[in-house]
Amino acid sequence: MRSPLLLVVLLAVAGCTETAPPRPDGGSNGTSIVLAxxxxxxxxxxxxxxxxxxxxxxxxxxVEHRQDGSLTPQLxxxxxxxxxxxxxxxxxxxxxxxxxxxSTFGAEDVVATYTxxxxxxxxxxxxxxxxxxxxxxxxxxxxxxxxQAAFPHLLVLGVLPSEQANPDGKPVGTGPYRVTxxxxxxxxxxxxxxxxxxxxxxxxxxxxxxxxxxxxxxRRMQDGEFDGTVLPPKIATQFAGKSGLQxxxxxxxxxxxxxxxxANPVTGNASVRLALNFAANRQAMIDSLLxxxxxxxxxxxxxxxxxxxxxxxxxxxxxAEAARLLDVxxxxxxxxxxxxxxxxxxxxxxMYPLGDDLRADLATAFAADAKAVGVDVQLAGxxxxxxxxxxxxxxxxxxxxxxxxPDLMLYDLRGQGSPAADAALENGRRLIDPAQRAVAYKLFxxxxxxxxxxxxLVFPEHAYVMRDSWNGYQPVVDPNSxxxxxxxxxxxxxxxxxx
Numbered sequence: 031m032r033s034p035l036l037l038v039v040l041l042a043v044a045g046c047t048e049t050a051p052p053r054p055d056g057g058s059n060g061t062s063i064v065l066a067x068x069x070x071x072x073x074x075x076x077x078x079x080x081x082x083x084x085x086x087x088x089x090x091x092x093v094e095h096r097q098d099g100s101l102t103p104q105l106x107x108x109x110x111x112x113x114x115x116x117x118x119x120x121x122x123x124x125x126x127x128x129x130x131x132x133s134t135f136g137a138e139d140v141v142a143t144y145t146x147x148x149x150x151x152x153x154x155x156x157x158x159x160x161x162x163x164x165x166x167x168x169x170x171x172x173x174x175x176x177x178q179a180a181f182p183h184l185l186v187l188g189v190l191p192s193e194q195a196n197p198d199g200k201p202v203g204t205g206p207y208r209v210t211x212x213x214x215x216x217x218x219x220x221x222x223x224x225x226x227x228x229x230x231x232x233x234x235x236x237x238x239x240x241x242x243x244x245x246x247x248x249r250r251m252q253d254g255e256f257d258g259t260v261l262p263p264k265i266a267t268q269f270a271g272k273s274g275l276q277x278x279x280x281x282x283x284x285x286x287x288x289x290x291x292x293a294n295p296v297t298g299n300a301s302v303r304l305a306l307n308f309a310a311n312r313q314a315m316i317d318s319l320l321x322x323x324x325x326x327x328x329x330x331x332x333x334x335x336x337x338x339x340x341x342x343x344x345x346x347x348x349x350a351e352a353a354r355l356l357d358v359x360x361x362x363x364x365x366x367x368x369x370x371x372x373x374x375x376x377x378x379x380x381m382y383p384l385g386d387d388l389r390a391d392l393a394t395a396f397a398a399d400a401k402a403v404g405v406d407v408q409l410a411g412x413x414x415x416x417x418x419x420x421x422x423x424x425x426x427x428x429x430x431x432x433x434x435x436p437d438l439m440l441y442d443l444r445g446q447g448s449p450a451a452d453a454a455l456e457n458g459r460r461l462i463d464p465a466q467r468a469v470a471y472k473l474f475x476x477x478x479x480x481x482x483x484x485x486x487l488v489f490p491e492h493a494y495v496m497r498d499s500w501n502g503y504q505p506v507v508d509p510n511s512x513x514x515x516x517x518x519x520x521x522x523x524x525x526x527x528x529x
Contacts, residue, residue, distance in 0.1 A: 053497075054255050060499055060528025062235035065514035066247050066259035068385070070218075070240035074201040074209065076143070076188035077150040083432065083511045085521045087220060087236070089188025089203030092121055092140065097504050097522075099334075099433050101182055104228075105135065105189055105204065107168075109182065116177035116462055121185070123168040127227045129191050130208040137164040142192035144172070150197055154442075155184060158459075177460045179467060180437035206231050206524035216240065218515075222524075231524040233500070238514045242385040251495055258496040258520070260513055262388040263323040266493035276498050278519055279323050279491040283332035283433035284510040286392055287486040288380060289426045292446065296378045297425050299371075301359025302405065306485050307345045309352040309403045310396060315488055319391045323491040329475045330440060332489055334433040334507045337468045343475035352403040361404070369404035377406040381420065382427040384411045392487060393427045431489070433507040436471045446483035494519050502526030 054064040074080050076089055084094050094104040103109055105127060110119040127135035144162040147153060158178045165171045174181065194202050201209045206228070207220040220236040239256065241247045247259045248268070263279065270277050288306070290297035297303070312326040325333065328344040361369035361376055369376040380397060382389040390411060397407035410424070417426065432439040437459050444452045454474035461467045492508050502525050512518040 054257060061233055062237070063233050063257045063500075063523070064237045064239065064255070065520065066239045066241050066251065066256045067513040067515065068240075068242055068244065068247065068260060069513070070215070071515065074212070075197060075199060076190065077146050077152055077195070077197055077199070079151055081186075081188050081516065082152065082155065083434075083509050083516060084186035085516050086188055086203075086205065087207045087515055087523070088201055088205045088209060089190070090127075090205050091186035091188060092123075093182060093185045095183075095186065095434055097506050099507065105140075106185075110172075110185060116179075117174050119172045119174075119181060120165070121170050121172070123170065124227070125168055127204050128225055129202050129204050130223050130225075131191065131202045133191050135189070135191075135204055137166075137168055137170050139189055139192045139195070140164075140170045142195040143187065143189045146190075146195040147187060152187070159184075177462060178437070179462050179464075180435040180459070183435050183438055207236060226524070229524070232527045233523060236514075236523065244385065244387045248495075257499065258494060258514075260492060260494050260518060262391075263321045263491060263493040264319065264391075265387070266495055267321055269495045274498055276496050278494045278496060278503070278505065280494070280505055280508045280512075280518065281325075281334060282489055282492050282508040282510075282512075283334045283431040283439075284429050284489065284492070284508055284512070285327045285330050285332065285431045285486050286389065286427065286429050286488050286490060287327070287330070287484045288393075288396055289421070289428050289484050291422055291425065292483075293422050294378055294424070295374050296376055296405075299359065300481060301355050301361065302376065303482050303485075305352040305355040305359075305403060306396075306400055306405065307479075307482050308348045308355065309399045309405075310345075310485055310487060311347050311399050312487055313347070315392060315395050319388065319395060320488065320490055323493065325489040325491075327486040327489045329478045330431060330443070330486055331436060331471060331475055332431060332433060332507075335436055335471075337464065338436050338471035340472040340475040343472075343479045345479060349399075349403055356403060356405075363404050367404055368406045375406065376404060377408065379408045379410050379420075379424040380427060381410045381412050381417050381424050383417065384413055388490060389427045389429075396427070396485070396487065429510050432509040434509070436467075440471070440474065443483065448477050448481040451477035451481070451483075492518065499529055500526045501529055 090104045092106040093101045096102050107122040107124050110121045112119050141162050141164050158174045160173045160175045162172050206226045210221050211219040218238045222231040222234045248265050251259050266277050292298040316324045333339045361371045364370045380393050382393045400407045444455050451474050454470050458467050458470040508517045
């Protein structure tokens, strides 16, 4: 693997010429595109988690999020309508849609998909859904166990034909593209759905190549293998100004945080959790690791959620305060500078996924800040297979976040912080009035900074290198799911046209 420093040198030398990289297909009329993603999906089945935040290319949901984050009907004829008590939502369906296998879309497919969702891995997202039923030739009704104002946002789930609505179902949807081949570990091949109800795509062939390592994707992009890819901001800057290419940065609601497991005697200690938040030099991380392309994060709520965001919920960078908090908590500096409490050293492991340079850099910076106040953070770059079994005991540099509704990303944080935080999240879910919900989420943020369950560090901007060969690009605020197959610059690829 090339080192990041060597890569920078190579790209800088390559940048001395204004010759555009060759097209990956040898030059074409723009009806095909080759994109590179860092992460390969584990599945293409919506019931197993594929396309959870919409724009999956293969499927449509009843509704979809548009550029501004608002909902618009997709397979629905209109937006979902709530009952007077908020315990059910009724959806009228379009009547002009077919699946890519030629079968006709109808209410039975919606009922089958969501009924199956309640029995499969996505069921946790639908914890308030009691059931779904067909109430007319083209009408379905969702019944809830409690009010949930954010429920319509969950209806981006890709709808399957009723006969495929199971964990082993084939990837058949109504979306703008259909799967022609999936070479696992290498690439996914898509072709346009020539019967797509929302307009036949002008880009007829989409190839998504999976390359985990950031440096390898950058090198192969430079060599002309791809028309676009996502890169850490620090690497993406090397492509700025190159002929035929553009570098675009997206704001994100995708926070990077150090997850601090409650079961670990160090990371679960309230004094350590609070001290680490004061010790983290977030601005330095943005300046040095993100090339200034990001926003400081103190809580999981992004400023993209303008009504719910509380700018006063924050930590100052104050190593003296961090040390004081550790002193008060009984963590005494040892002979080697590492603090000890009741025989337990202030030491823990921080994991990050291999190949993700940004998370590795953030983990390294966080460890240095922690060391400065007497907390020893041991870094471990691991595969996801190795990470998952250790998440209850070891810390993790992870990413999460959504710009659509705070309930979608915050509700699962219950039980990790304080009772006040949990109560605010419960209220944010059940309240219907937007103003009251905004108050609830601001109360959550205040409770979070008083008793943090993790150290939220930054909202990084997502950087994309793209060949400037098409019209139709529209910037969006990205959720944590982004890339060639979901959010990011290609979220509306089916609307792009060759220049």
